[in-house]
Amino acid sequence: MTGAVDLSVCNTLGLHASAEHLVVIEKESQLFDLLAAGDLTKRPFQVLGGGSNVVLRPHLPGTVVLMRTRGIRWERGARGFINVTAAAGEPWHDLVRYTLGQGWSGLENLALIPGSVGAAPMQNIGAYGVELADRLVSLRALDLDDGSIRVFDRDACGFGYRDSRFRAHDADRFIVIEITLGLSEKPRPMVGYPDLRDELQMMGCGEPSAVQIAEAVIRVRRRKLPDPRFQGNAGSFFKNPVLPTAQAEQLSQRHPHLSLRESGHGMVKLSAAQLIDRCGWKGKQNGRAGVWQRQPLVLINLGGATAAEVLHLADAIRHDVASRYGVDLEIEPRILGQD
Numbered sequence: 561m562t563g564a565v566d567l568s569v570c571n572t573l574g575l576h577a578s579a580e581h582l583v584v585i586e587k588e589s590q591l592f593d594l595l596a597a598g599d600l601t602k603r604p605f606q607v608l609g610g611g612s613n614v615v616l617r618p619h620l621p622g623t624v625v626l627m628r629t630r631g632i633r634w635e636r637g638a639r640g641f642i643n644v645t646a647a648a649g650e651p652w653h654d655l656v657r658y659t660l661g662q663g664w665s666g667l668e669n670l671a672l673i674p675g676s677v678g679a680a681p682m683q684n685i686g687a688y689g690v691e692l693a694d695r696l697v698s699l700r701a702l703d704l705d706d707g708s709i710r711v712f713d714r715d716a717c718g719f720g721y722r723d724s725r726f727r728a729h730d731a732d733r734f735i736v737i738e739i740t741l742g743l744s745e746k747p748r749p750m751v752g753y754p755d756l757r758d759e760l761q762m763m764g765c766g767e768p769s770a771v772q773i774a775e776a777v778i779r780v781r782r783r784k785l786p787d788p789r790f791q792g793n794a795g796s797f798f799k800n801p802v803l804p805t806a807q808a809e810q811l812s813q814r815h816p817h818l819s820l821r822e823s824g825h826g827m828v829k830l831s832a833a834q835l836i837d838r839c840g841w842k843g844k845q846n847g848r849a850g851v852w853q854r855q856p857l858v859l860i861n862l863g864g865a866t867a868a869e870v871l872h873l874a875d876a877i878r879h880d881v882a883s884r885y886g887v888d889l890e891i892e893p894r895i896l897g898q899d
């Protein structure tokens with residue numbers, strides 16, 4: 561599709577943006593047709609999945625590829641694992657529901673995360689004590705540098721907290737085609753996350769099934785996070801800062817109220833929500849962009865917001881947190897396009 565194409569329904573923040581060229585991929589073979597025509601080697605290009613982790617500025621030059629491929633298949637793997645392979649364009653939560661419906665566990669903590677399967681490895685989606693890296697076996701991707709198909713096992717993906725090679729040094733080089741996850745017929749409940757534990761207790765679930773865990777996660781998410789269908793947002797707008805233990809301890813001496821969580825390798829995770837909350841940002845607005853009252857990590861579109869308004873609000877929050885706590889907040893969504 562050529563000519564400026566409106567992308568406001570293709571991003572969960574609901575920002576108005578136009579793409580110079582838009583290509584909708586419904587079959588894997590279309591990717592190779594585009595490659596043969598030279599369309600995918602013309603940079604800039606951007607891949608959009610569910611558009612749930614992006615801030616779109618008004619103009620996206622070049623080609624925007626919308627991944628809408630569907631399909632889920634599975635086979636029995638080693639040690640009782642079920643290997644489930646899903647196409648990049650599948651909505652993430654549809655995949656979670658499908659696997660729960662089959663009686664498999666592994667994705668229940670990741671229920672109701674907006675976005676597509678292909679976007680999940682980009683920022684290594686995670687919630688309630690589980691992240692994609694814990695379940696990913698491998699992924700298949702098209703390498704735009706030479707047109708080859710590459711298979712990456714988990715270790716080759718360079719996963720970190722909300723990070724992977726695909727959003728870091730290899731950004732825009734690969735198009736994820738499908739991912740394979742290792743799930744289990746035996747329940748493997750991960751219910752240590754305080755919010756989840758409390759919710760399950762309220763539901764009266766002593767030994768919860770995968771479906772009950774997903775139900776609890778969905779309840780907590782619905783309570784805390786705005787539904788992008790009704791209130792434009794891109795989930796957590798900031799990452800939780802991860803600091804060396806010594807630095808975190810110094811900070812905690814000055815600010816004893818701060819909650820710190822061990823994050824391994826001599827590092828400690830702070831709660832960005834708490835820092836933003838303490839700075840008094842809940843419910844604040846900049847033009848038509850605002851801070852979600854129930855989870856200040858989430859910035860919302862109050863209706864007709866521009867990327868500039870959202871980013872200006874984010875900058876004001878970052879400056880405030882940096883000047884009060886000396887902590888740099890990193891923005892989680894990718895910022896794409898031009899003003």
Ligand code: EPU
Pocket residue numbers: 686687688689755784785794795796797798799800819831832833834835837853854855856857892
């Ligand atoms: N908090 C406050 N004030 C608030 C809300 C939270 O002080 O208004 C503090 C509390 O101390 C709370 C802590 O923040 O205990 C943590 O809050 P929460 O459990 O809601 O999780 P989070 O660390 O803020 C992360 C992810 C979420 C994910 C939840 C649950 C990031 C950037 N965000 O948020 O992911 O759903 O944990 O696992 O890691 C997303 O990435 O889009 C996302 C929503």
